[in-house]
Amino acid sequence: MSSQNYDSACLPDLLPLYYRRLFPFSQYFRWLNYGGVQKNYFQNREFSFTLKDDIYVRYQSFSTQTELEKEMQKMNPYKIDIGAIYSHRPSQHNTVKSGTFQALEKELVFDIDMTDYDDVRSCCSAADICCKCWTLMTIAIRILDRALRDDFGFQQLLWVYSGRRGVHCWVCDEGARKLSSAARSAVAEYLSLVKGGDDTLKKVVLTDPIHPFIRESLLLVERYFSRYALLEQDILGRKESVEKVLSLVPEDILYLKELQQVFQNEKKPETRWKLVKDHAIRKQVCISGTSKKGQHFEKEIMLQYCYPRLDVNVSKGVNHLLKSPFSTLSLSLLSFEPWTGRISVPMDLKELETFDPFAVPTISQICEELDRPRSGEEDGKSEDAKEKENEKEAAERRRIRDYKRTSLAKYVKYFDRFLDGMACSWKGELLKKSDLQKDF
Amino acid sequence: MDFSSGRKKSLTNTQTELYRHHLQFYDQPPLENISLGEFEAFAVDRLKLLKTVENVGVSYLKGSDQYSNKLVSELKSLNFPYRPDTGPSEHDKRRKDHISHFILRLAYCQTEDLRRWFIQQEVDLFRHRFDELSPQQKLELLNRNNLQYATTSVKEKILLKDELLNSSYNVSGITVEEQDFYKVPFQDALDLVRARKVYLKAGYVYIPQKDIVTIVLNDFRTRLSKSLAVSVLSSLLFENELITTSQKATNFFVYGRVTLCFPGPEHFTVLTARSLPAVHSDERLQPLLNHLSHAYVGQDYSIQKNVGKISLDQIDSLSGKSFPLCMRQLHQSLRENHHLRHGGRMQYGLFLKGIGLSLEQALQFWRSEFIRGKVDADKFDKAYAYSVRHMFGKEGKRTDYTPYSCMKVILSNPPSQGDHHGCPFRHSDPELLKQKLQFYKVPASGISQILELVKGMHFQLACQKYFELTHNIDDANFSLNHPNQYFIESQKVLGGGKEIKREVDTAQRLQENSATKGSAATREPAADASKAEDEMTEDLDSYFQDA
Numbered sequence: 001m002s003s004q005n006y007d008s009a010c011l012p013d014l015l016p017l018y019y020r021r022l023f024p025f026s027q028y029f030r031w032l033n034y035g036g037v038q039k040n041y042f043q044n045r046e047f048s049f050t051l052k053d054d055i056y057v058r059y060q061s062f063s064t065q066t067e068l069e070k071e072m073q074k075m076n077p078y079k080i081d082i083g084a085i086y087s088h089r090p091s092q093h094n095t096v097k098s099g100t101f102q103a104l105e106k107e108l109v110f111d112i113d114m115t116d117y118d119d120v121r122s123c124c125s126a127a128d129i130c131c132k133c134w135t136l137m138t139i140a141i142r143i144l145d146r147a148l149r150d151d152f153g154f155q156q157l158l159w160v161y162s163g164r165r166g167v168h169c170w171v172c173d174e175g176a177r178k179l180s181s182a183a184r185s186a187v188a189e190y191l192s193l194v195k196g197g198d199d200t201l202k203k204v205v206l207t208d209p210i211h212p213f214i215r216e217s218l219l220l221v222e223r224y225f226s227r228y229a230l231l232e233q234d235i236l237g238r239k240e241s242v243e244k245v246l247s248l249v250p251e252d253i254l255y256l257k258e259l260q261q262v263f264q265n266e267k268k269p270e271t272r273w274k275l276v277k278d279h280a281i282r283k284q285v286c287i288s289g290t291s292k293k294g295q296h297f298e299k300e301i302m303l304q305y306c307y308p309r310l311d312v313n314v315s316k317g318v319n320h321l322l323k324s325p326f327s328t329l330s331l332s333l334l335s336f337e338p339w340t341g342r343i344s345v346p347m348d349l350k351e352l353e354t355f356d357p358f359a360v361p362t363i364s365q366i367c368e369e370l371d372r373p374r375s376g377e378e379d380g381k382s383e384d385a386k387e388k389e390n391e392k393e394a395a396e397r398r399r400i401r402d403y404k405r406t407s408l409a410k411y412v413k414y415f416d417r418f419l420d421g422m423a424c425s426w427k428g429e430l431l432k433k434s435d436l437q438k439d440f
Numbered sequence: 441m442d443f444s445s446g447r448k449k450s451l452t453n454t455q456t457e458l459y460r461h462h463l464q465f466y467d468q469p470p471l472e473n474i475s476l477g478e479f480e481a482f483a484v485d486r487l488k489l490l491k492t493v494e495n496v497g498v499s500y501l502k503g504s505d506q507y508s509n510k511l512v513s514e515l516k517s518l519n520f521p522y523r524p525d526t527g528p529s530e531h532d533k534r535r536k537d538h539i540s541h542f543i544l545r546l547a548y549c550q551t552e553d554l555r556r557w558f559i560q561q562e563v564d565l566f567r568h569r570f571d572e573l574s575p576q577q578k579l580e581l582l583n584r585n586n587l588q589y590a591t592t593s594v595k596e597k598i599l600l601k602d603e604l605l606n607s608s609y610n611v612s613g614i615t616v617e618e619q620d621f622y623k624v625p626f627q628d629a630l631d632l633v634r635a636r637k638v639y640l641k642a643g644y645v646y647i648p649q650k651d652i653v654t655i656v657l658n659d660f661r662t663r664l665s666k667s668l669a670v671s672v673l674s675s676l677l678f679e680n681e682l683i684t685t686s687q688k689a690t691n692f693f694v695y696g697r698v699t700l701c702f703p704g705p706e707h708f709t710v711l712t713a714r715s716l717p718a719v720h721s722d723e724r725l726q727p728l729l730n731h732l733s734h735a736y737v738g739q740d741y742s743i744q745k746n747v748g749k750i751s752l753d754q755i756d757s758l759s760g761k762s763f764p765l766c767m768r769q770l771h772q773s774l775r776e777n778h779h780l781r782h783g784g785r786m787q788y789g790l791f792l793k794g795i796g797l798s799l800e801q802a803l804q805f806w807r808s809e810f811i812r813g814k815v816d817a818d819k820f821d822k823a824y825a826y827s828v829r830h831m832f833g834k835e836g837k838r839t840d841y842t843p844y845s846c847m848k849v850i851l852s853n854p855p856s857q858g859d860h861h862g863c864p865f866r867h868s869d870p871e872l873l874k875q876k877l878q879f880y881k882v883p884a885s886g887i888s889q890i891l892e893l894v895k896g897m898h899f900q901l902a903c904q905k906y907f908e909l910t911h912n913i914d915d916a917n918f919s920l921n922h923p924n925q926y927f928i929e930s931q932k933v934l935g936g937g938k939e940i941k942r943e944v945d946t947a948q949r950l951q952e953n954s955a956t957k958g959s960a961a962t963r964e965p966a967a968d969a970s971k972a973e974d975e976m977t978e979d980l981d982s983y984f985q986d987a
Contacts (some may be wrong), residue, residue: 152626153643175643183627186634209606211636 012052014341014367015076015328021402022366023072023326024412029065030419031172032082035426037433044104046083046090048321049075050329058083058321059090078329081321085177103319105178108154108171108187111322112140115165116309119198122233122241129165129357135228137167138352140308143217144169145349147191151213156422158415159347160325161360167347168322172422174429181318188315193217193307202248204303206296218299221306226270229305236269236276248301249276276301325415328363345411346418361407369406459534462524462577463569465585465660466667470539479543485518486540490561495919497564498898503571511568524573549668559668563661570653578652587659589622592646597621600639604646607639611648619648624655631658750796752805758795760880762930764923765864765906766849767791769876773860778813783853783861785824787844789831794843794924799832845922846900865890865899865906882909 033042047060049072062068072080084103086093093101114133118125123132141159148154148171156172179187193214196203206214235241242263249256259279266272280298314320327344341362347355361369403412458464474482492514500507515522521533541562548558573581582588597604597616604616623644632638632645632654639646647655750758759771770788774780780788785806792802806828807820815824826835833840846863855862864873870891877887886909893902904920911933918929 150642151640153641179627183630186626186630189634190636190640209609211607212603212639213636215606 037429048081049077050079061090080324080327083321108176110169111314113166132232163344185316188312204300230269236272348414366406482540483543764926787861790843865902
């Protein structure tokens with residue numbers, strides 16, 4: 001697995017370039033303003049910045065897109081987090097009477113982190129990822145996306161690659177933004193199946209009846225299980241892995257010894273798995289009523305190895321800060337971990353199967369692309385005309401042209417489409433409001 | 441709110457309408473005049489009811505027959521609506537239910553702990569009463585209170601049959617066929633969603649009619665929670681004084697009546713306006729409300745009905761048989777150390793007064809014990825005797841102090857090093873408590889039950905359990921909240937009062953021997969034994985019938 005090591009001296013040069021010429025401010029503002037349906041929605045939003053030398057500042061807020069741009073270009077944050085919409089402007093929170101400054105709304109968010117799967121992946125550990133274990137993210141996205149849409153009825157979901165070793169989901173529906181903390185934790189619990197820390201061996205326990213949510217999730221896992229677990233992760237190949245898998249088979253099963261014996265002769269992972277499944281079916285048919293536990297152990301194994309692991313705490317709090325899309329770094333330069341400098345980009349689920357986290361542009365990459373000589377530009381305006389335009393517009397146009405020349409383009413384009421989708425609902429809301437105010 | 445005098449007598453139409461139904465959500469505060477007496481009586485009765493709800497909820501499985509029966513009998517005895525009849529006789533009970541709920545809201549809104557307690561008991565009470573409604577009445581209640589959830593069409597039900605069956609082990613094929621399923625927004629059914637006990641589709645959970653109670657309860661709990669928050673804000677706004685607003689305030693006070701004026705959401709907006717005419721604070725109510733939340737609402741055992749019926753040499757054996765653990769412990773340390781500190785003297789001394797010790801006996805008792813210790817007779821007479829007489833209301837402002845209730849023992853004056861008072865279930869370290877119980881030969885299984893109750897902070901129930909274990913009975917059949925009550929109940933179990941030896945002559949002799957003047961009140965007539973016994977039993981009975 002390759003992670004490009006950066007000369008930390010580069011970053012101070014790259015960030016200003018990034019914020020002046022590449023960061024998609026107008027789309028960003030368009031998103032967080034939510035069509036201007038609610039007053040002061042953008043103004044009361046908290047941002048937090050991680051600056052040079054690891055300085056962390058909270059409660060940043062801005063009145064307009066221009067102010068946001070100016071400040072970010074001035075501060076050149078290494079990392080940006082988005083927080084909640086508060087009752088007052090976060091930058092003025094000290095002037096507000098204590099107790100009345102409250103977080104009111106925020107998108108419903110989920111954070112899937114590859115390190116939470118360390119006990120079930122053999123290819124990498126900790127901050128490392130590779131194409132083999134990336135499938136876990138694909139499975140996670142498939143399962144959660146389906147559940148959030150079909151079960152909960154949410155529609156405006158933005159999936160973002162976090163830049164290093166996981167993905168985030170931002171549920172932007174109005175209803176989602178208004179959820180209480182209790183509701184958020186209920187949603188996260190509903191979506192949680194893998195429970196337990198290092199000292200829990202068996203992290204998934206299923207009992208009858210199997211809830212439709214679990215059934216649907218299993219169907220999705222099954223699509224990937226064979227290739228991912230049996231082939232790539234080889235969970236039934238190497239001895240230690242086999243032992244680990246078999247440790248998840250219920251002890252009372254007489255077949256366990258049988259299984260272990262059979263495994264002596266049968267080496268192919270697919271066949272071994274088939275044997276496990278057969279035994280599971282046999283157990284379900286036989287036991288019927290005496291022991292409720294352990295009937296679905298083959299399902300439990302699949303889920304333990306593949307089912308998404310959420311951090312409930314991220315989703316629970318209305319005021320929880322989460323890394324912003326289009327932000328760059330996620331760790332301090334003072335650590336010695338190699339960092340990638342990859343941009344946090346929105347993901348188009350239509351291309352999920354071919355998504356390659358290593359193809360996601362890094363900040364130095366896109367800065368480099370910026371300096372490349374222009375080729376095949378569709379821009380036909382004359383130099384004079386450009387000079388005549390007022391400066392802001394010109395800068396804007398330049399920026400639009402700029403990112404389009406880089407690998408960032410397709411991600412911003414997708415983000416635009418996502419925003420277009422949301423815009424329909426904003427229009428409806430605005431109309432409703434103006435009708436109420438008799439404002440034609 | 442407009443208080444025209446025409447309001448005084450009749451209830452509003454909406455209120456009459458409200459009382460046609462057994463159960464309500466307490467959305468609308470009552471608007472009428474009631475007497476101070478009614479105000480207090482209603483509040484106390486509801487408090488008793490809620491305490492029973494709490495006790496019963498810990499002793500029995502909620503929803504079981506025993507649980508329901510106990511609640512129904514308590515509701516009945518306190519004159520609250522106990523069955524979903526729609527008869528005119530229920531009108532008064534429902535009015536009482538309505539008013540008492542709102543009064544307790546005011547008393548219990550002040551702190552987080554009080555609010556939590558109040559909400560929990562009210563929710564449990566509501567659940568019990570909701571369960572008693574017929575399906576028809578349940579639907580009606582939902583409709584009346586804007587809990588209008590769409591039902592699934594038959595077609596949709598058939599389509600979703602498998603999903604519905606698999607979502608909850610609570611749902612059978614029959615349920616799906618016969619019952620209506622309601623589509624409730626998932627935000628209103630968070631507990632079901634969290635535990636994945638229900639079918640969820642497009643943001644709606646599908647709930648069979650029989651389970652709609654969970655939703656209803658959640659709704660009730662949320663509404664109540666919000667209202668209590670409003671109550672707090674309103675009362676804080678006026679510096680903890682209950683405000684009644686009216687334009688003709690004087691009229692109401694003259695007749696000793698109270699105008700009920702409860703802060704509701706709309707009221708709150710009115711109250712925040714600066715321009716308020718004639719705002720008066722009602723000083724009569726605030727003390728009552730303050731005390732309600734710490735109230736002991738039973739007997740106070742201050743009237744000594746059995747004076748002289750106990751002789752001093754019985755105390756040792758009584759302490760083992762009929763004293764609650766706190767008093768047994770105090771008695772034991774008194775005997776061991778020949779001394780007790782002030783807190784212990786008060787708690788134990790008043791208890792002894794409550795069980796029937798006369799002043800003379802008490803003086804004798806304390807004196808003889810203290811003399812065995814480091815205190816000589818003179819010092820006792822100078823220092824401690826005064827305090828004993830004080831307890832009996834013979835000194836100072838002559839207040840006849842009442843024996844401490846469990847609540848008082850548990851909540852006030854926690855013991856420190858060298859003290860032996862307080863409630864052992866509350867104040868003793870569980871390990872020490874365990875040892876103590878073992879020493880008193882409580883069976884091991886009983887000890888663990890007691891410790892469980894202590895862990896759950898149900899100290900009085902732990903003591904009740906101690907009662908049951910030491911008297912070898914299954915069910916104490918009373919709700920313990922006073923040490924003297926424990927004593928009486930114990931005597932009742934051990935032989936209906938017949939065991940209290942009357943030894944009047946002994947008592948008299950002791951009185952004559954003591955330094956102070958004998959009290960005339962303790963002269964028992966030398967009637968024949970049976971008559972005296974009847975009298976005693978009668979007296980004991982009257983203890984139970986009292987309030």
